[in-house]
Amino acid sequence: MNRVVKTLLPVIVVHGGASVIPxxxxxxKEQGAKLAALEGxxxxxxxxxxxxAVVKAVSCLEDNxxxxxxxxxVLNEAGGVEMHAxxxxxxTCGVGGVLCIQHARNPVQVAKIILDExxxxxxxxxAGLKMARKHNLPEESLKYxxxxxxxxxxxxxxxxxxxxDGIINSKQNELTDEHDTVGAVALDYHGNLACATSSGGFTMQKVGRVSDSPIVGSGGYADNESGKKNKLTGQKPGRMVQRV
Amino acid sequence: MNRVVKTLLPVIVVHGGASVIPxxxxxxKEQGAKLAALEGxxxxxxxxxxxxAVVKAVSCLEDNxxxxxxxxxVLNEAGGVEMHAxxxxxxTCGVGGVLCIQHARNPVQVAKIILDExxxxxxxxxAGLKMARKHNLPEESLKYxxxxxxxxxxxxxxxxxxxxDGIINSKQNELTDEHDTVGAVALDYHGNLACATSSGGFTMQKVGRVSDSPIVGSGGYADNESGKKNKLTGQKPGRMVQRV
Structure with a gap:
C-alpha cells in the first residue's frame, strides 16, 4: 500500500563509494556526488x-x-570491465539486478529494465544486455x-x-587508493522509497566474480512498509538501506 | 571456533525439492533422497x-x-540447461557459489572448489567451469x-x-508437476555444520536468469556459532537453513 504523506519533503541521499579518497x-568526487544528488x-x-530519481542519480555517477x-x-585480472547494478x-519490493555486464553505458538503467519487464x-x-538492446540503451566499447x-x-x-589489505586490517594510514560501489536512496512525495547501486567491483578481481552489489539484501534493500508501526498513525516508517 | 561435542551423533538431512510429486x-524420488542421505x-x-557429506549427498541427487x-x-526457454549451486x-562461514553453469556434471562440486580456492x-x-577444469571435474554434453x-x-x-501458478496461488488441486532445488544440511562429529544446494531453475526460465539457490542467505546458510548461548555450557547451538 502506498502511503501518501503530503507533508513529507522528498529526500535523496547519494554516495560515491566507501574508502579513503586520495x-x-x-x-x-564531491562535485560529482552533489551533481548526481541534484539531478535525482x-x-x-x-x-x-x-x-x-535513484536511477538518474546513479546514472550520473556511472557517467562520471x-x-x-x-x-x-576498475579493471579485472584480464584488463576488462564487468559491472553490476x-x-x-x-x-512492491520489486527488484532488478544485473551482474557482470559489459558494454552497457549505464548498468543501473539495465537493472531498471529488468525490474520493469x-x-x-x-x-x-x-541476458541483461539482450534486454537493454530492445530499449536501445547506449553501449560503449571497452575503451570508453x-x-x-x-x-x-x-x-x-x-x-x-x-x-x-589496509582497509581489511583497518590500518587507515596504509590507505592510498579508493574503490567500491556507488549508490542512492530516495523518498518521494508519494511516500515511496527506492534504492539503486552500481559497481565495477575491485581491481584485479577474477573474470566472472559476482559482486554483492546487484544482490537484493546485500547491495541494497527498500521497503515502504518495514519497521515498527507508528502508534498514532498506524503507519510503518519504511526502510531503505544501501551498502557502502 | 570449532566445538568438539563428542556425544553428538552426526546428522544429515536431504531434500529433493518442494512441490507436489506426481x-x-x-x-x-524417495529412494533417491534416501540413497543421497546414506552416501552423505x-x-x-x-x-x-x-x-x-553435503557435497556427496547433493552430488548423488545431481547424478539422479x-x-x-x-x-x-529442467530446460530454459532456449531448450538449454543452466544450473546453480x-x-x-x-x-568459517565460508561460501562457494556458482550460477548459470553449463556442462559441469556436478555443479555442487564446482561450488566446493570455489569455496576452497x-x-x-x-x-x-x-568462471566456475574454468576452475573445475583445473581439477578435471567431469563435464557432459547437453544431451546428458x-x-x-x-x-x-x-x-x-x-x-x-x-x-x-497453482503453487503460487496455493491451489493444491491444480498441481500436476514438480520442480525446484535440492539440498542437504549436515552436522558432523566435530560439531561443524554445512549446507549445500543445487538447482536447474524452472522450466522456460529466461537464459541467464540467476536462481536464488547459489546465493548465501537465500539458497542456504550455515553458521556453527549463531543462535542463543546455552546458559550452562556457554556454547551456541549453531544454525543451518536450507531453502526448499
Whole structure:
C-alpha cells in the first residue's frame, strides 16, 4: 500500500563509494556526488518517482569517470570491465539486478529494465544486455570505460592490494587508493522509497566474480512498509538501506 | 571456533525439492533422497566433514535424473540447461557459489572448489567451469542433462505453468508437476555444520536468469556459532537453513 504523506519533503541521499579518497580527487568526487544528488532531486521535486530519481542519480555517477561504476570502473585480472547494478522499489519490493555486464553505458538503467519487464529479478550480463538492446540503451566499447586512474591501479596492483589489505586490517594510514560501489536512496512525495547501486567491483578481481552489489539484501534493500508501526498513525516508517 | 561435542551423533538431512510429486515418481524420488542421505552419512560416520557429506549427498541427487539438479535439470526457454549451486561451511562461514553453469556434471562440486580456492564467493558459470577444469571435474554434453521428463515439461509448458501458478496461488488441486532445488544440511562429529544446494531453475526460465539457490542467505546458510548461548555450557547451538 502506498502511503501518501503530503507533508513529507522528498529526500535523496547519494554516495560515491566507501574508502579513503586520495586528496587530489576529493573536490571532483564531491562535485560529482552533489551533481548526481541534484539531478535525482530535480525529478523528486517535480513529483517524479523515487525509482526514477535513484536511477538518474546513479546514472550520473556511472557517467562520471571519477567513480567506480560505469565509466571509471576498475579493471579485472584480464584488463576488462564487468559491472553490476541493482534497483529496488519499496512499494512492491520489486527488484532488478544485473551482474557482470559489459558494454552497457549505464548498468543501473539495465537493472531498471529488468525490474520493469523481466519475470526474473537477477540476470547475467549477457541476458541483461539482450534486454537493454530492445530499449536501445547506449553501449560503449571497452575503451570508453577505462580511465587512466583505473589503468594505473591495474598496473600498480601490488600497491593497490596493500591499500585493500589496509582497509581489511583497518590500518587507515596504509590507505592510498579508493574503490567500491556507488549508490542512492530516495523518498518521494508519494511516500515511496527506492534504492539503486552500481559497481565495477575491485581491481584485479577474477573474470566472472559476482559482486554483492546487484544482490537484493546485500547491495541494497527498500521497503515502504518495514519497521515498527507508528502508534498514532498506524503507519510503518519504511526502510531503505544501501551498502557502502 | 570449532566445538568438539563428542556425544553428538552426526546428522544429515536431504531434500529433493518442494512441490507436489506426481504419484508415479514418489517411489523413485524417495529412494533417491534416501540413497543421497546414506552416501552423505557414510562420510559422517567415518568421522568425515559435514562439508564433504553435503557435497556427496547433493552430488548423488545431481547424478539422479529424478531431480531438478545436474542430470534431470529442467530446460530454459532456449531448450538449454543452466544450473546453480552453493556450499557453505559453518565453522568459517565460508561460501562457494556458482550460477548459470553449463556442462559441469556436478555443479555442487564446482561450488566446493570455489569455496576452497577462489578469493571470491560467487562466480558465473564460465568462471566456475574454468576452475573445475583445473581439477578435471567431469563435464557432459547437453544431451546428458536432458531427461524425457524435462523435455516433456518444456514441450507442455502451458500445463506446467498452470502447475507453477497453482503453487503460487496455493491451489493444491491444480498441481500436476514438480520442480525446484535440492539440498542437504549436515552436522558432523566435530560439531561443524554445512549446507549445500543445487538447482536447474524452472522450466522456460529466461537464459541467464540467476536462481536464488547459489546465493548465501537465500539458497542456504550455515553458521556453527549463531543462535542463543546455552546458559550452562556457554556454547551456541549453531544454525543451518536450507531453502526448499
Amino acid at each position: 586528496i587530489q580527487f576529493i573536490k571532483e 532531486y530535480k525529478i523528486l521535486k517535480k513529483g517524479g518517482s523515487c525509482i526514477d 569517470p571519477m567513480f567506480n561504476a560505469g565509466r571509471g570502473s 541493482l534497483v529496488m522499489r519499496g512499494d 523481466s519475470p526474473h529479478c537477477l540476470l547475467t550480463g549477457e 570505460f577505462i580511465t587512466d586512474h583505473a589503468k594505473s591501479m591495474f598496473e600498480n596492483y601490488d600497491k593497490y592490494k596493500k591499500a585493500v | 504419484i508415479q515418481f514418489i517411489k523413485e 552419512y557414510k562420510i559422517l560416520k567415518k568421522g568425515g566433514s559435514c562439508i564433504d 535424473p529424478m531431480f531438478n539438479a545436474g542430470r534431470g535439470s 552453493l556450499v557453505m561451511r559453518g565453522d 577462489s578469493p571470491h564467493c560467487l562466480l558465473t558459470g564460465e 542433462f536432458i531427461t524425457d521428463h524435462a523435455k516433456s515439461m518444456f514441450e507442455n509448458y502451458d500445463k506446467y505453468k498452470k502447475a507453477v
